[in-house]
Amino acid sequence: EMGQFQMKIVPTWGDLKVEYRRALIGELISEALAVAIIILIGDGAAAMITLYDPSPYAQAYWGVCIAWGLGVTIAIYVTGAVSGTHANLAVTLALAFFRGFPKRKILPYWIAQVIGGFIGASLVLQLYHPVIDAYNAAHGLTRATGGAAGVFFTHPGEHITPIHAFWDEVILTGLLLLGIFAITDEFNDVAPRANSSALMIGLLVATIGASAGYLEAWALNPARDFGPRLLAWLAGYDQAAFPSPENYWWVPIAAPLLGGTLGAGLYQIAVKPYLPSRSKSGAPGDTDMPVK
Numbered sequence: 001e002m003g004q005f006q007m008k009i010v011p012t013w014g015d016l017k018v019e020y021r022r023a024l025i026g027e028l029i030s031e032a033l034a035v036a037i038i039i040l041i042g043d044g045a046a047a048m049i050t051l052y053d054p055s056p057y058a059q060a061y062w063g064v065c066i067a068w069g070l071g072v073t074i075a076i077y078v079t080g081a082v083s084g085t086h087a088n089l090a091v092t093l094a095l096a097f098f099r100g101f102p103k104r105k106i107l108p109y110w111i112a113q114v115i116g117g118f119i120g121a122s123l124v125l126q127l128y129h130p131v132i133d134a135y136n137a138a139h140g141l142t143r144a145t146g147g148a149a150g151v152f153f154t155h156p157g158e159h160i161t162p163i164h165a166f167w168d169e170v171i172l173t174g175l176l177l178l179g180i181f182a183i184t185d186e187f188n189d190v191a192p193r194a195n196s197s198a199l200m201i202g203l204l205v206a207t208i209g210a211s212a213g214y215l216e217a218w219a220l221n222p223a224r225d226f227g228p229r230l231l232a233w234l235a236g237y238d239q240a241a242f243p244s245p246e247n248y249w250w251v252p253i254a255a256p257l258l259g260g261t262l263g264a265g266l267y268q269i270a271v272k273p274y275l276p277s278r279s280k281s282g283a284p285g286d287t288d289m290p291v292k
């Protein structure tokens with residue numbers, strides 16, 4: 001009997017490009033969906049504390065913080081297997097600098113994340129617009145004057161100037177990325193294992209909010225602020241959204257990008273080289289976290 005042949009099909013360059021585009025589209029949908037989930041839950045909690053009197057969170061601010069944090073956790077569980085759930089421009093930038101994320105994907109991820117923020121805020125507006133309008137009418141406010149703007153985007157709290165807020169956000173986002181890099185480092189023996197890292201990242205977000213949320217609403221993420229701010233501007237918030245009082249709109253964009261890079265860099269310099277399990281393994285590189 002003659003031997004049988006099996007023809008091995010070698011994918012063409014065109015096939016590889018189609019597959020790459022298909023995978024990238026899935027990742028971008030995943031990133032947009034992740035941020036939309038976070039904003040739907042988080043801005044929904046912001047609406048609960050802003051629009052109702054007495055607010056169910058009036059004496060329990062931790063409830064708002066944990067809502068934001070669990071929003072992040074849920075987003076990771078929904079989309080993490082597809083894109084890794086960066087869900088934050090600062091996270092994408094830090095991964096590109098320190099963990100091998102392809103730099104050609106930075107801008108598409110950023111755009112998808114902002115779109116997700118816009119979609120999430122649109123859903124919150126759909127849910128709460130009658131309550132927002134009633135709140136503004138009761139307090140003699142309008143959207144154009146910033147009535148209930150805190151439902152959608154961040155602003156400095158009492159005694160906080162925009163420049164002070166900038167450095168606050170640098171510090172807080174640095175802490176966020178320091179924690180994320182520690183939680184997701186496979187060589188860190190005390191980091192949570194398996195799927196529990198999503199819960200710990202959510203609790204990290206909530207804890208930062210609980211310790212510093214009143215300063216300027218702990219943006220930590222340009223997509224979290226810019227996407228909803230853009231939606232609010234289109235929904236009648238006008239100059240309250242852009243350029244916003246004291247021209248604040250740029251602070252929640254620039255500060256997290258700088259702070260996240262510094263926090264991730266601090267982990268790479270001050271912690272990662274000294275991990276015992278890393279020295280035992282002799283691992284040479286800094287790309288220990290698989291990213292797409």
